[in-house]
Amino acid sequence: MTEILEIKDLQVLAGDKLILKNISLKINPGESLALMGANGAGKSTLVRALLGDEDYKIKSGQITFLGKNLLSLKAEERAKLGLAFVWQQPPVIKGVELFTLLNLIQEIHDGDYDYQLADALLFRELNNNFSGGEKKIAELVQVLNQNPRLLVIDELDSGLDIENKKIVLTALKKELKKRKIALLIITHSGAVLEEIKPQKIAILRQGKVICQSRDIKKVLNTIKQYGYQKCENCQNRL
Amino acid sequence: MAIKNVKTVKTAYKLLDHHLEEILSLSGSVVMSSAEAWDKYIWTRKYFINKPKEGYFIWIKEQPDCSLLSCIALDKPGTKQELNNLIVIEAGLYVDLTGTCESTGFLSELKLANKRHHQSRGKLVLRKGSSLYYQHLHNWDKQDQVSTDYQFFLEEGASLEYTYKIETAAASMNLLAQMHLAKGARSDLKILADCQQTNINLTDIAYLEGAGANAISTLRIVGRKGAQVQARSKIIAQAAAKGHLDCAALMLDKKAKLGLIPELMVENPDAQLTHEAFIGKLSAEQILYLRSRGLTAKEAEDLILRGFLSE
Numbered sequence: 001m002t003e004i005l006e007i008k009d010l011q012v013l014a015g016d017k018l019i020l021k022n023i024s025l026k027i028n029p030g031e032s033l034a035l036m037g038a039n040g041a042g043k044s045t046l047v048r049a050l051l052g053d054e055d056y057k058i059k060s061g062q063i064t065f066l067g068k069n070l071l072s073l074k075a076e077e078r079a080k081l082g083l084a085f086v087w088q089q090p091p092v093i094k095g096v097e098l099f100t101l102l103n104l105i106q107e108i109h110d111g112d113y114d115y116q117l118a119d120a121l122l123f124r125e126l127n128n129n130f131s132g133g134e135k136k137i138a139e140l141v142q143v144l145n146q147n148p149r150l151l152v153i154d155e156l157d158s159g160l161d162i163e164n165k166k167i168v169l170t171a172l173k174k175e176l177k178k179r180k181i182a183l184l185i186i187t188h189s190g191a192v193l194e195e196i197k198p199q200k201i202a203i204l205r206q207g208k209v210i211c212q213s214r215d216i217k218k219v220l221n222t223i224k225q226y227g228y229q230k231c232e233n234c235q236n237r238l
Numbered sequence: 239m240a241i242k243n244v245k246t247v248k249t250a251y252k253l254l255d256h257h258l259e260e261i262l263s264l265s266g267s268v269v270m271s272s273a274e275a276w277d278k279y280i281w282t283r284k285y286f287i288n289k290p291k292e293g294y295f296i297w298i299k300e301q302p303d304c305s306l307l308s309c310i311a312l313d314k315p316g317t318k319q320e321l322n323n324l325i326v327i328e329a330g331l332y333v334d335l336t337g338t339c340e341s342t343g344f345l346s347e348l349k350l351a352n353k354r355h356h357q358s359r360g361k362l363v364l365r366k367g368s369s370l371y372y373q374h375l376h377n378w379d380k381q382d383q384v385s386t387d388y389q390f391f392l393e394e395g396a397s398l399e400y401t402y403k404i405e406t407a408a409a410s411m412n413l414l415a416q417m418h419l420a421k422g423a424r425s426d427l428k429i430l431a432d433c434q435q436t437n438i439n440l441t442d443i444a445y446l447e448g449a450g451a452n453a454i455s456t457l458r459i460v461g462r463k464g465a466q467v468q469a470r471s472k473i474i475a476q477a478a479a480k481g482h483l484d485c486a487a488l489m490l491d492k493k494a495k496l497g498l499i500p501e502l503m504v505e506n507p508d509a510q511l512t513h514e515a516f517i518g519k520l521s522a523e524q525i526l527y528l529r530s531r532g533l534t535a536k537e538a539e540d541l542i543l544r545g546f547l548s549e
Contacts, residue, residue, distance in 0.1 A: 051526060051530055052526075052529075052530075055522075074534075074535075075526060075530055076530075076532050076533060079529070084530075085530050087527065090527060091523045093524055093527075093528075093542060093545055094545050094546055095545025095546055095548045096541055096545035101531065101541075104531070104533065104541070108531075108532040108533070125545075146532060
């Protein structure tokens with residue numbers, strides 16, 4: 001099977017500090033990969049490298065997305081190719097309503113995801129005083145209108161109460177399946193993974209991928225019992 | 239404030255250089271030149287001070303069934319407009335007014351002596367419980383010189399929403415807007431300025447003269463190449479009233495010079511005044527966010543600026 005995303009020997013610097021150290025990951029079309037790791041492990045740096053954030057310098061390595069060299073593409077070109085991000089902390093954009101941005105996104109990507117949002121959310125200033133649930137719902141309707149091939153989600157459940165978590169997860173699972181969207185989900189929550197049921201899990205520690213496995217349950221149990229350090233000795237690597 | 243029962247827009251007054259192109263005959267109201275008003279209504283002299291050379295007088299005596307438009311334009315090289323306007327809105331009435339001030343021709347190739355000047359003084363009187371929704375739009379040539387001086391008198395319970403928007407700036411612009419608020423009056427002033435190759439001085443002052451008055455002043459400035467802007471925003475509370483200043487500017491060019499001076503003055507212990515001020519550059523995080531949605535960097539910047547200037 002041809003990978004939708006292949007990260008090979010990637011090294012990324014934040015300022016002068018080397019954060020990601022030779023990481024390699026693969027995601028196949030329609031496949032879900034969960035990425036876990038303690039705070040400071042480098043998860044968000046990987047997201048920034050995928051986004052094309054110029055504050056994060058690629059020291060070496062490759063990222064191939066749908067057969068193209070992702071690192072040679074601008075952030076907007078990556079989006080147009082089908083790489084979409086659910087931001088953990090989406091910025092407030094003063095004077096711009098969610099509705100305005102959704103219209104632009106639909107125009108750019110020929111998006112047709114039928115969102116049914118309350119006017120109170122649609123016509124509010126983007127991300128300004130959105131509750132945790134509203135933020136995630138607003139993010140999801142945006143990315144689903146980007147016609148993504150790969151969705152990158154950074155901390156889906158942060159700021160979500162139980163009720164909203166269920167709504168968001170149900171909508172996400174349905175669309176992933178219906179549209180055959182691949183997923184890279186970064187999370188600290190085993191409960192989210194029980195719902196999403198990813199095919200693979202990878203553990204990031206001190207900037208390195210220390211474990212990749214298809215036995216999600218075993219990896220989660222190991223982390224729960226012994227912490228991330230134990231994953232270095234995992235016998236269930238891919 | 240929602241626009242209620244307003245179906246059409248009628249041009250109340252249209253002036254090109256010194257030539258009166260159009261004046262509206264409005265049922266239940268008076269629209270005429272300021273000079274005529276000086277002669278016909280003696281009471282207007284306390285507002286005009288001297289007999290006006292040009293400008294308009296609009297006296298709304300009954301509820302209009304339309305929005306009003308005033309158009310002032312500069313065309314010929316060397317024109318020096320000296321407008322003196324007076325608008326009076328009687329008690330309990332609501333008026334929706336748009337004023338456009340613009341250049342119709344460009345002077346870029348002409349000599350300094352042929353520069354055009356637009357000088358406008360205005361007094362707007364809002365009688366008890368009346369409301370004015372006023373959008374004042376400016377589009378000038380980069381050689382023009384502009385000076386506007388407006389005073390608003392809000393009687394008890396009157397309300398004003400005034401947006402002064404500089405879409406294209408003149409070579410130099412001076413704006414003075416002063417609001418006098420009586421008991422329970424409310425004003426919401428927005429000054430939105432997109433500035434390039436210009437030298438601008440903006441001053442707005444709200445005088446909270448009556449108990450329960452409430453003034454909000456919002457200032458949004460975008461400083462592009464060659465922009466030099468000084469903006470002073472001030473509230474003086476003489477009564478138990480409330481006011482808030484919200485000043486923000488974005489610098490898009492490293493050689494632009496922007497100054498924001500918020501000032502609060504309290505002369506009554508029961509008054510509450512607050513302010514916030516910010517000058518900075520476009521947020522890289524906001525731009526990246528929009529680019530991750532597929533907008534180009536230029537489209538992202540334009541959207542952010544459009545939002546900033548529409549707040």
